[in-house]
Amino acid sequence: MKIGILVDSSTGYLENEHKYKNVRVIPLHLIVNDKDDYLDTPEDIKKNNLIKILGDGHKTSTSQASPGELMNKYEEMLKEFDHIIHMTIPYNLSGMHQTAVMISNDDDFKGKVTVIENCIAANCAQLLTIKFAQMAEDGIEDPKEYQKESDRWGKGSFTAIIPSDLQKMSKGGRASSLLITMLKMMKTKVGIQWLDKPKKLGMGRTYGAVLDKMISALRKELKEEFVLHFVTLPEAKKTHMDQIRKYLENEKIDYVEAKIPNVYPWHAGIDTIGLIAVEKSLMPKK
Template sequence: MSKVAVMTDSNSGITQKEAQRLGIRVVPMPFYIDGELYYEDITLTQEEFYGHLSGEADISTSQPSPGDVMEIWEELLDTYDEVVHIPMSSGLSNSCETAMALARDFDGKVHVVNNQRISVTQRQSVLDALALAGQGRTGQEICDILMREKLEASIYITVDTLKYLKKGGRVTPAAAALGTVLNLKPVLTIQGEKLDAFAKVRGMKSAKKVMKEAMKKDLDTRFAGRKVHLEIAHTCPEEEAQAWKEELEAYFPGYDIHMDALSLSVACHIGPGALAVACSRQVEELEDR
């Protein structure tokens, strides 16, 4: 039976401490802050990141160096027969395509999963991969199953401020100024590769309502009759995030909702105060577990 290692990046929301508990490897995403290099969850904490962000620092995201990625693969292959690597969506970063190119030099022992996931849905893919490896699946089988499920996830996000969408060019300065005056809250969605506009409403209460209704529609239509994992991601203070979780638990009774801080690579573009609800369909091969 093939012994399969599972690896991801810090966009999954899996911390280095949790990675040790799970028995996986997590590549820290690099950030440049005022020209200085930092690594998520290694030399850059969530608190430090938001401190820099609110302080108007110049922050840019990067991708892990090829050398660092290959070095981890080589270390894992000293112990394991194969590696399943689950990076963030190729629609949000070039790191996935880079990893796919690097994997060609590993004689089929490294399988890079380009299943368009980010944050809590990416985390669930990692957990699915671990469970499948526990069933004795090969690296190729795990990759094939996760790729089959790649569009079976849904994310809705609302932001507290238009400032960071303006900085990233997703809204014009004029639209941002008008939106701020009118207290407009955009609701964004990730359905596959990229972050797209979904709705625009006045006030956070309305934005939450739109997200709950959109998720309910997904559960009643796209995922009707199937088990799903329900998840929350956020860039809020913990008490606000907890209140959102309690609101969703009341709206969707019977779900065990997992909550994580949002990936810093996405937080760069939406800023603090954001809330998200997400779901990912449970993998058929694991439904009876």
């Protein structure tokens, strides 16, 4: 049985940057000022100068792929693959997961699509995508094995962000407007761990104060040796990013830098950063 892997653009996975022929990406939608709708693809972002629009402070939001777009993608992939493993953006971030479950139970797709239950986000999901691709190449056909692998990653990974625009986040309904306004006035930074129910890790006036709490939480949660990714947009303020690099270097913490998927700063601000850690035993083969 030939297995195909489907993910969305919230993973940051780009097909032309990887060697795997069994992975496909469905783009989410980036919305500007509640009316202009663009696909979350490198081509649309470059053509429409969307990162500048984000930095200029326009109202930005996202939308899931439509049921019709998803059905078309399933039909297209099933011409090439016998079974689809679909890992959506986490269900606590979008209705995409619920839509996928509904469509996968349609008579045309039942038994041919497995939707993975997960709360794995951003670059962590990108790394798991690569792991899934390697599993498929290695001949693993049982969909249950992919769910088991996702469950292992849920326990053996850590994802946290420091949003740069709390006001923008508040519009998503994740915090009271009064609290956000007070924090903004105080220029307070907040570290948030992404879980089934997102958890505040700590607040502080400086990156160092918040990073202390994030790294402490990370070391408590992951008992094994891990690989740390520091993720941000290339367009983020260099002075801010240099502060984070200096902190990690002063603490003698090894890290890899990578680009954060667009949908996260699209909701949390252009200077949003993430720390993604995965236990080494789980990491995909190089």
